[in-house]
Amino acid sequence: MPRAAQPALRKAKFKKGDQVQVIAGKAKGQTGEVLRMDLKRGTLLIKELNMVMRHTKPRRQGQSGGIIPMESPIHISNVLQFCESCDRGVRKLCDKPAECRYYKNRKK
Numbered sequence: 001m002p003r004a005a006q007p008a009l010r011k012a013k014f015k016k017g018d019q020v021q022v023i024a025g026k027a028k029g030q031t032g033e034v035l036r037m038d039l040k041r042g043t044l045l046i047k048e049l050n051m052v053m054r055h056t057k058p059r060r061q062g063q064s065g066g067i068i069p070m071e072s073p074i075h076i077s078n079v080l081q082f083c084e085s086c087d088r089g090v091r092k093l094c095d096k097p098a099e100c101r102y103y104k105n106r107k108k
């Protein structure tokens with residue numbers, strides 16, 4: 001199956017330093033800080049979340065190989081903005097605490 005040419009994200013949905021909550025996968029339910037974005041792939045790196053052990057060989061002199069833990073990218077569709085006043089991930093950040101309650105009550 002040929003890989004469809006997905007357009008790169010036109011606009012960054014998240015930015016570095018944002019608090020986000022993961023809603024799917026291994027790190028589901030966890031929150032963290034956005035480290036880096038890959039707009040082409042639509043993925044995020046989140047600090048100390050979704051860690052994988054990377055086995056590396058020393059390639060250049062002075063570089064040591066071994067197993068190092070590193071963050072693996074998570075697709076933005078698996079991530080929500082984290083709202084501190086709601087204490088949960090939300091699709092859209094609420095400006096006022098009142099709106100948070102409103103959102104909560106409306107949610108089925």
Ligand SMILES: [Zn+2]
Nearest residue numbers: 083086094100
């Ligand atoms: Zn909120």
